[in-house]
Amino acid sequence: MEEKFRLDNQLCFRLYTASRLITQAYHPLLGEYGLTYPQYLVLMVLWEKDAQPVNDIAKRLLLETNTVTPLLKRMEAEGILTRTKGEKDARQMIVKLTKKGRELQNKLTDVPEAVGSAVLCESVTPETVPGLFKMLDDIINQLKDNNKTTD
Amino acid sequence: MEEKFRLDNQLCFRLYTASRLITQAYHPLLGEYGLTYPQYLVLMVLWEKDAQPVNDIAKRLLLETNTVTPLLKRMEAEGILTRTKGEKDARQMIVKLTKKGRELQNKLTDVPEAVGSAVLCESVTPETVPGLFKMLDDIINQLKDNNKTTD
DNA sequence: GTTAATTATATCGTTCACGATGCAAATATA
DNA sequence: TATATTTGCATCGTGAACGATATAATTAAC
Numbered sequence: 275m276e277e278k279f280r281l282d283n284q285l286c287f288r289l290y291t292a293s294r295l296i297t298q299a300y301h302p303l304l305g306e307y308g309l310t311y312p313q314y315l316v317l318m319v320l321w322e323k324d325a326q327p328v329n330d331i332a333k334r335l336l337l338e339t340n341t342v343t344p345l346l347k348r349m350e351a352e353g354i355l356t357r358t359k360g361e362k363d364a365r366q367m368i369v370k371l372t373k374k375g376r377e378l379q380n381k382l383t384d385v386p387e388a389v390g391s392a393v394l395c396e397s398v399t400p401e402t403v404p405g406l407f408k409m410l411d412d413i414i415n416q417l418k419d420n421n422k423t424t425d
Numbered sequence: 426m427e428e429k430f431r432l433d434n435q436l437c438f439r440l441y442t443a444s445r446l447i448t449q450a451y452h453p454l455l456g457e458y459g460l461t462y463p464q465y466l467v468l469m470v471l472w473e474k475d476a477q478p479v480n481d482i483a484k485r486l487l488l489e490t491n492t493v494t495p496l497l498k499r500m501e502a503e504g505i506l507t508r509t510k511g512e513k514d515a516r517q518m519i520v521k522l523t524k525k526g527r528e529l530q531n532k533l534t535d536v537p538e539a540v541g542s543a544v545l546c547e548s549v550t551p552e553t554v555p556g557l558f559k560m561l562d563d564i565i566n567q568l569k570d571n572n573k574t575t576d
Numbered sequence: 577g578t579t580a581a582t583t584a585t586a587t588c589g590t591t592c593a594c595g596a597t598g599c600a601a602a603t604a605t606a
Numbered sequence: 607t608a609t610a611t612t613t614g615c616a617t618c619g620t621g622a623a624c625g626a627t628a629t630a631a632t633t634a635a636c
Contacts, residue, residue: 276472276530278537278538279469279472279473279530279537280469280473281466281469281470281473281485281486283537284469284537285447285541285544285554285557285558286444286447286448286451286462286540287466288558288561288562288565289440289443289444289447289561290444290447290448290462290466291486291487291561291565292440292444292561292564292565292568293437293440293441293443293444294487294623294624295487295564295565295568295569295572296436296437296440296441296564296568297437297441297623298568298572298624299568299571299572300437301624301625310590310591310592311437311441311592312591312592312593313591315432315438315441318430318431318432318435319432321427321430322430322431322432327614327615328614328615328616329613329614329615334432335432335442336442336445336446337592337593337594338593338594338595339614339615339616340593340594340595340596340615340616340617340618341592341593341594342615343615343616343617344591344592344616344617345591345592348590348591360614363601363602363613363614364600364601364602365600365601365602365613365614365615366601366614366615367614367615367616379427379430386429386430386434386435387429389437390436392567392568392571393436393564393567393568394567395563395564395566395567396563397556397559397560397563398560398563398564402560403436405548406436406557406560407436407439408548409548409549409553409557410439410440410442410443411439412546412547412548412549413443413446413447413544413546413549414439414442414443414446415546416543416544416545416546417443417446417447417449417450417543417544418446420450420543421446421449421450445593445594448593449594452594452595461620461621461622462622463621463622463623464621478584478585479584479585479586480583480584480585488623488624489623489624489625490584490585490586491585491586491587491588491623491624491625491626492622492623492624493585494585494586494587495586495587495621495622496621496622498586499621511584514583514584514631514632515584515630515631515632516583516584516585516630516631516632517584517585517631518584518585518586
């Protein structure tokens with residue numbers, strides 16, 4: 275009874291579990307360099323474009339600044355990046371990679387490939403991934419707007 | 426440069442974000458009854474089959490007991506469930522719904538529908554959802570085994 | 577039937593997420 | 607140019623996740 279409450283019918287539980295398990299797959303690879311998965315995400319944002327204010331990083335990751343700020347402080351303590359007050363706008367904190375932060379890109383060069391191949395399976399192949407990306411992107415865009423206007 | 430590190434090419438970031446955003450969509454609906462999303466998951470497990478040991482609940486959710494135990498204690502404190510020592514095996518803690526816990530199912534009856542329709546979009550429809558489920562299930566099964574054997 | 581290994585749960589410490597709130601700098605308005 | 611509003615970031619508290627470790631009960635090995 276109550277088919278709609280069955281765990282096996284829940285999209286969210288699948289996303290939640292798949293997300294956790296992939297993050298776990300990253301763990302041994304990143305842990306070697308003292309990184310967590312969210313920290314790895316910050317690195318990817320800064321490798322794409324260095325010297326960004328906290329807000330831009332948070333927006334890119336669809337996170338709140340109160341999540342990102344402590345994360346950045348820990349990374350600063352590790353010597354991966356610096357946080358300096360913006361010059362034209364003193365409210366901003368400009369986040370910049372250190373040499374160590376930039377060099378991590380070379381050290382982690384095998385990570386995307388390793389995790390990518392760990393995920394490949396019967397229904398998830400180079401041919402089907404674009405379709406999966408499209409569905410996840412649609413869900414994300416749908417909820418991104420929705421969660422703001424609804425509550 | 427370094428296309429492989431681009432955030433837009435990452436499956437994990439999409440899963441992580443989609444998971445977070447759907448959980449956020451649940452938040453106002455569950456918050457009305459003082460529930461979090463992981464607590465809602467526990468309820469679904471127990472609605473399916475009441476009176477389970479901690480371990481069975483954890484296994485069903487693919488979580489560790491050190492995550493589930495504090496979660497259950499909070500729910501016990503809320504009067505949603507009880508935790509009693511197993512009779513045949515004194516190591517087990519049998520988790521049982523209270524009247525309040527069972528009644529929550531009626532109160533939350535509109536939640537699955539509400540979240541379901543919030544997620545529907547161009548590429549995610551009743552026709553495409555089974556395919557999405559299949560891909561996520563395959564990923565989960567792949568990693569479930571992998572994460573155990575690899576590290 | 578002791579001792580050793582295993583199992584079920586709990587405790588601890590660290591790192592997210594995130595709502596709520598605070599504060600200072602910048603911008604808009606009067 | 608005062609005052610009000612908005613913006614960017616930080617702080618605080620709570621609830622997960624999860625690795626590491628501990629403890630007690632059960633089972634296996636001898």
